[in-house]
Amino acid sequence: MTEAAYRELAETAWRWVLDQVRWDGGPRIPASVPEIEETPGNPNGMHSGIGGLALTLADIRLVRPWTDEERSLADAIAHRLRAAVRTESDCTYFQGLVSTIGALTALGVPGAADAVHRLRNLATPDGWPQTIMGPPRCLPGARINDVVLGTAGVLLGALWARRADVAAAGELADRAAEVLLAEAEPVPTGLNWQLVSPRFRTDASVELPNLSHGVAGVATALALAGAELDRTDLVSAARRGAEHLVTLGTVDGRGFVVPHRVSNRAEVAYGWCHGGTGTSLLFLALDHADVAEIAGESPIAWHRRCLHGVATSGLPARRYPGFWDNDGRCCGTAGVGEVFLDSWLRAGDGDDLAFALHLADTLAERAVRDGPHAYWRFLEHRAAAPLLPPGVGWMQGAAGIAAFLFRISRVVRDGPAAAVVPRMDTWWALGQRDVSSPSSWS
Numbered sequence: 371m372t373e374a375a376y377r378e379l380a381e382t383a384w385r386w387v388l389d390q391v392r393w394d395g396g397p398r399i400p401a402s403v404p405e406i407e408e409t410p411g412n413p414n415g416m417h418s419g420i421g422g423l424a425l426t427l428a429d430i431r432l433v434r435p436w437t438d439e440e441r442s443l444a445d446a447i448a449h450r451l452r453a454a455v456r457t458e459s460d461c462t463y464f465q466g467l468v469s470t471i472g473a474l475t476a477l478g479v480p481g482a483a484d485a486v487h488r489l490r491n492l493a494t495p496d497g498w499p500q501t502i503m504g505p506p507r508c509l510p511g512a513r514i515n516d517v518v519l520g521t522a523g524v525l526l527g528a529l530w531a532r533r534a535d536v537a538a539a540g541e542l543a544d545r546a547a548e549v550l551l552a553e554a555e556p557v558p559t560g561l562n563w564q565l566v567s568p569r570f571r572t573d574a575s576v577e578l579p580n581l582s583h584g585v586a587g588v589a590t591a592l593a594l595a596g597a598e599l600d601r602t603d604l605v606s607a608a609r610r611g612a613e614h615l616v617t618l619g620t621v622d623g624r625g626f627v628v629p630h631r632v633s634n635r636a637e638v639a640y641g642w643c644h645g646g647t648g649t650s651l652l653f654l655a656l657d658h659a660d661v662a663e664i665a666g667e668s669p670i671a672w673h674r675r676c677l678h679g680v681a682t683s684g685l686p687a688r689r690y691p692g693f694w695d696n697d698g699r700c701c702g703t704a705g706v707g708e709v710f711l712d713s714w715l716r717a718g719d720g721d722d723l724a725f726a727l728h729l730a731d732t733l734a735e736r737a738v739r740d741g742p743h744a745y746w747r748f749l750e751h752r753a754a755a756p757l758l759p760p761g762v763g764w765m766q767g768a769a770g771i772a773a774f775l776f777r778i779s780r781v782v783r784d785g786p787a788a789a790v791v792p793r794m795d796t797w798w799a800l801g802q803r804d805v806s807s808p809s810s811w812s
Contacts, residue, residue, distance in 0.1 A: 373782040380775035383768045386743035390762045396450040402759040415465030422764025424473035429773040432789040444477050452481040455488050461498040463523030471527045472794045483536045497521045497549045512570035515563045517587030521549045525591040529598050530794040547595050560614030563588040577632040581648030585611045593655040605659045612664045626675035640680045642705035650676035658798045681725050686732040695749035699770040703729050716801035730778040
């Protein structure tokens with residue numbers, strides 16, 4: 371496809387997203403259309419809420435100036451998020467205060483410092499309060515370790531705020547890192563972190579070791595913290611976490627895959643959330659922290675193994691019911707495409723670019739065109755009506771897919787010089803490219 375064709379599809383999908391914005395007490399978006407229920411979780415959040423649109427707006431700004439409508443939306447999102455910080459108790463990367471840091475910095479507006487201050491005030495000796503995991507599966511007051519819902523996410527947000535010179539972000543990062551060190555589980559093969567530490571569980575743990583909910587994400591945050599804060603103890607903990615992780619996976623030729631669940635090695639995912647796409651970012655974080663080797667191979671070699679496992683898995687073809695039924699960022703095609711684009715821009719491997727373009731073309735084939743609009747419908751093969759309503763937001767909807775297509779259009783137009791938006795969840799994957807932070811972020 372041409373640059374113009376990718377751009378046209380991105381604009382058409384974004385137009386659909388804009389037309390779903392509800393203006394009742396400030397902007398919000400439904401999780402899907404028709405609106406079966408209110409946006410799950412926090413309506414201000416990055417995952418499926420209005421905060422995620424800030425990330426798309428940041429990508430659009432590298433293609434063209436914002437329209438008056440987009441400028442008004444950006445201002446309204448910033449106002450809504452800043453107004454909520456004082457009473458916000460959700461601390462997560464997906465939906466809460468860490469999400470707010472990411473959204474406000476993406477817009478290039480002040481406010482991240484207030485979110486950092488609020489996170490510092492909500493901290494307890496063993497982490498941050500949460501309402502996601504509780505009785506009967508967990509004890510009251512349980513804490514979450516992972517990178518999207520727990521302490522590792524707070525650490526990731528603190529590091530991102532620190533890079534933007536936000537006051538007290540370094541102190542917040544130190545606090546989160548100490549909690550993670552205290553929750554580490556020594557195992558014969560290194561260190562482990564589960565979604566919820568065993569001391570808080572009342573039932574058998576379901577261990578999800580990849581980026582979103584397990585040791586891969588926690589070790590990623592610790593490796594970055596070690597590099598950014600000049601703390602060798604954090605780098606060492608991250609390295610030991612990675613050493614444990616590689617014993618959970620399977621090395622096959624040039625590839626490497628880690629199971630979705632430790633209890634079922636045959637169940638393998640390949641996306642950002644639970645698969646090799648996201649887990650590859652751990653090894654780039656270790657490389658950023660100057661770790662020389664993990665289990666006899668360099669972090670870059672493990673990174674390439676992860677990507678090889680993804681590229682040869684058969685995706686984006688829907689090989690059988692339940693395999694690759696999602697085209698979003700969290701678990702699907704757009705998220706994989708972003709990581710392969712980052713890898714190409716970082717290392718210049720033409721196969722990475724070719725695969726990213728193949729994924730973008732697949733998104734074009736699967737787009738549902740409806741007059742001036744375009745959107746995507748994912749599948750849930752276990753449901754009585756498998757075809758799901760189209761999602762709106764960043765992680766599981768048209769806003770996130772549109773941002774990927776805007777970026778693809780820049781790559782086709784500008785090649786390796788294409789501008790890229792550094793984000794909280796990927797900045798270290800861009801290597802030596804300019805990932806400096808606008809001074810207005812603080």
